[in-house]
Amino acid sequence: MATINDLPTEILLHLFQTLAHVSPNRLDYQHALNICSRVSRRWHAAASTLLYASPVLKTHWNWRRLLGAIVWDAQPPCRRAYTLGALVCNLDISRLWNVDIMDDVVEHDDPRDAAHRQTLPLSALGTGLTAASIETLCRRCPNLRSLSVHSCAQISAGVLDAILRECPFLTVLWLPGCFDRTTLRSGATRVDHDDAKCAFCRAHPIITRAPGPLDRPHPRSPSLFPSPSPSRNDGALAIRPPPSRQQHPSFAMTPSAFIVPPQSNLRVFVESIDASLTNPYVVRFIGRESAAGRRICRVSLDRQRRRKADEYATRAMFKEVAVRSEMVRLAESIAKPASPLMLPAGDSQLARDFFAKATTSVAQARTRGGMTIRIGELVAHVMYHRKSIAFGVVMWIAPRVEFGVRDVGGGVWGGVWGVVEAEREEEEANGRREAAEYGTYVSAPFSASKSYISHINAHASSPPHFSRRRPRPSRTLNPHQPPPPPAGGPLLARPLKPSARGIGPVPPPRARRWLGG
Amino acid sequence: MSDPANITLVTMDGTTFTVPSAYLHRSKLVQDWLRSEGDKQAMEVKHVTPFVLQGVLNFCEIHAEDTSEPLADPADPTKPFEADPRDDAFRGMPDDQLLQFTMAADILQIPELVRLTAQEMASRIDGKSPDQIRAMFNPDDLAEEDVDSDNEMGEVGEEGAISK
Numbered sequence: 001m002a003t004i005n006d007l008p009t010e011i012l013l014h015l016f017q018t019l020a021h022v023s024p025n026r027l028d029y030q031h032a033l034n035i036c037s038r039v040s041r042r043w044h045a046a047a048s049t050l051l052y053a054s055p056v057l058k059t060h061w062n063w064r065r066l067l068g069a070i071v072w073d074a075q076p077p078c079r080r081a082y083t084l085g086a087l088v089c090n091l092d093i094s095r096l097w098n099v100d101i102m103d104d105v106v107e108h109d110d111p112r113d114a115a116h117r118q119t120l121p122l123s124a125l126g127t128g129l130t131a132a133s134i135e136t137l138c139r140r141c142p143n144l145r146s147l148s149v150h151s152c153a154q155i156s157a158g159v160l161d162a163i164l165r166e167c168p169f170l171t172v173l174w175l176p177g178c179f180d181r182t183t184l185r186s187g188a189t190r191v192d193h194d195d196a197k198c199a200f201c202r203a204h205p206i207i208t209r210a211p212g213p214l215d216r217p218h219p220r221s222p223s224l225f226p227s228p229s230p231s232r233n234d235g236a237l238a239i240r241p242p243p244s245r246q247q248h249p250s251f252a253m254t255p256s257a258f259i260v261p262p263q264s265n266l267r268v269f270v271e272s273i274d275a276s277l278t279n280p281y282v283v284r285f286i287g288r289e290s291a292a293g294r295r296i297c298r299v300s301l302d303r304q305r306r307r308k309a310d311e312y313a314t315r316a317m318f319k320e321v322a323v324r325s326e327m328v329r330l331a332e333s334i335a336k337p338a339s340p341l342m343l344p345a346g347d348s349q350l351a352r353d354f355f356a357k358a359t360t361s362v363a364q365a366r367t368r369g370g371m372t373i374r375i376g377e378l379v380a381h382v383m384y385h386r387k388s389i390a391f392g393v394v395m396w397i398a399p400r401v402e403f404g405v406r407d408v409g410g411g412v413w414g415g416v417w418g419v420v421e422a423e424r425e426e427e428e429a430n431g432r433r434e435a436a437e438y439g440t441y442v443s444a445p446f447s448a449s450k451s452y453i454s455h456i457n458a459h460a461s462s463p464p465h466f467s468r469r470r471p472r473p474s475r476t477l478n479p480h481q482p483p484p485p486p487a488g489g490p491l492l493a494r495p496l497k498p499s500a501r502g503i504g505p506v507p508p509p510r511a512r513r514w515l516g517g
Numbered sequence: 518m519s520d521p522a523n524i525t526l527v528t529m530d531g532t533t534f535t536v537p538s539a540y541l542h543r544s545k546l547v548q549d550w551l552r553s554e555g556d557k558q559a560m561e562v563k564h565v566t567p568f569v570l571q572g573v574l575n576f577c578e579i580h581a582e583d584t585s586e587p588l589a590d591p592a593d594p595t596k597p598f599e600a601d602p603r604d605d606a607f608r609g610m611p612d613d614q615l616l617q618f619t620m621a622a623d624i625l626q627i628p629e630l631v632r633l634t635a636q637e638m639a640s641r642i643d644g645k646s647p648d649q650i651r652a653m654f655n656p657d658d659l660a661e662e663d664v665d666s667d668n669e670m671g672e673v674g675e676e677g678a679i680s681k
Contacts, residue, residue: 004654
């Protein structure tokens with residue numbers, strides 16, 4: 001008579017993957033997988049590969065459970081030939097940045113968690129993460145392919161060093177909102193961000209030469225992670241002491257001397273445009289990388305930034321930004337204070353005016369909160385005259401969003417972020433009038449923008465048409481055929497519901513499930 | 518030399534089933550056997566009982582004239598599908614028989630039947646505890662060390678080791 005242990009591993013994997021169709025959501029699927037992993041040893045071996053490959057982390061409790069399982073599993077004696085950490089391939093801890101840790105602890109008033117509360121570092125409040133826990137996780141997950149961390153202030157250069165050092169197979173690194181939380185608020189330095197970017201360049205093995213010293217203290221923070229007892233782990237969890245400045249190779253280079261061979265395939269999703277492209281170091285780095293013909297870093301701005309609207313007094317509606325090499329080179333030249341504006345011949349007067357305004361109204365922008373530029377119109381011109389890249393980016397924006405130019409420390413090329421226009425009624429009227437006047441508006445997703453770029457390159461002599469974005473538009477943008485005029489009212493950005501945290505969308509109800517249990 | 522239009526299958530206890538070859542065109546194992554050893558008298562299907570093989574052949578007969586493209590082997594489990602009403606016999610089947618059909622489908626390499634039985638098993642497993650799952654599928658035949666290992670594996674997932 002056949003038993004459940006007679007099923008071959010392929011069938012077990014098929015069965016467990018089929019559970020995804022039965023379970024209503026990923027968290028329930030994870031829960032079902034965890035139950036299956038506890039049926040028998042063979043089922044555990046098969047289910048763990050799926051359970052730990054892409055764990056769903058929605059609460060800090062999930063995070064601690066995953067971390068605990070991986071760390072505990074690595075302690076001797078371990079009966080298995082593999083560790084659970086080695087099974088982790090994709091890790092998305094972006095949802096933890098908004099988790100209120102104290103609520104989480106109160107909700108799960110488990111006596112076994114008492115020690116967790118005692119050792120909970122205060123720095124994790126508001127982020128749900130600690131630098132040491134991220135480091136430990138990366139150390140235990142050497143096969144990590146994708147890591148996503150959102151708005152975690154604990155991501156320092158040392159943590160970035162550890163991530164890139166411990167995860168050699170990493171291909172996607174999402175770090176949006178991790179470095180500019182304090183810089184934009186204070187409007188001062190960008191040391192943290194520079195450190196992090198430089199740490200990426202230093203730690204990644206694609207760097208081949210790094211001359212010159214970097215005059216910065218070692219950014220590695222002391223361990224906040226509770227060290228286990230020596231009897232349990234024999235010191236395996238102890239954070240390695242930071243190397244001295246003379247020994248550490250990362251301190252023997254300047255950020256302006258990045259030499260990167262073209263075989264890199266690591267994509268880094270680093271930061272919003274206002275924080276990354278304003279940094280001349282970053283601009284040079286990206287420019288060299290793109291000039292080498294490599295896949296360029298894609299700078300991403302996601303909708304999560306809207307949750308920080310109360311901090312920024314803005315609502316960023318960016319979705320995706322792609323950096324092109326010629327744009328970056330132009331941006332680099334603009335970023336130099338003494339360099340003239342390098343506008344090629346044939347540019348429209350509007351683009352010239354924009355640069356002139358941008359250079360002269362920085363002080364005004366400081367006091368008024370930004371000089372608004374109609375980005376749809378601007379991008380239309382910029383893309384038509386493709387050499388006069390004013391912003392240096394191709395961006396997707398929601399309709400009715402304007403962009404401000406501010407001096408946030410990077411000069412004229414400085415901060416550009418979305419500002420929802422306050423006077424919506426006026427905006428409605430303007431929108432109708434402009435739609436009738438121009439008949440064009442750029443508000444297409446990035447995929448459409450790419451096709452548009454190719455169209456521009458092919459038909460540089462004739463400006464194409466744009467389609468105005470509808471509330472729920474299709475994802476295709478046909479530059480040859482103008483769309484019908486917008487029907488039914490203005491295209492306002494979706495109004496945000498008030499939440500307990502202030503302006504911003506109401507966060508989804510927090511899942512009460514543990515990690516798979 | 519056997520009749521190419523029919524194929525004879527021999528189960529583990531010697532029972533023979535002679536069915537048209539067209540019925541088993543979705544079975545990768547049978548197709549490979551026909552290509553390589555088609556001149557033999559009968560194909561032995563070990564580890565399959567006559568009852569289970571009869572059920573499998575019924576499934577193949579029902580779907581013999583289906584015009585859909587044969588699935589790749591193994592079937593892609595990431596694509597959901599809707600069960601055919603003609604296969605309702607598998608829904609009321611006891612758990613241990615469903616397990617045997619799953620194994621027979623895997624032996625005969627019929628991805629459509631594997632997908633169907635895996636879907637049915639998944640729907641039965643969902644929401645059950647580990648003990649209930651063990652009780653569903655011949656718990657008396659489980660080795661002792663498998664049962665012992667369950668507690669250990671459970672602790673891995675349950676123990677919060679951050680503070681240790």
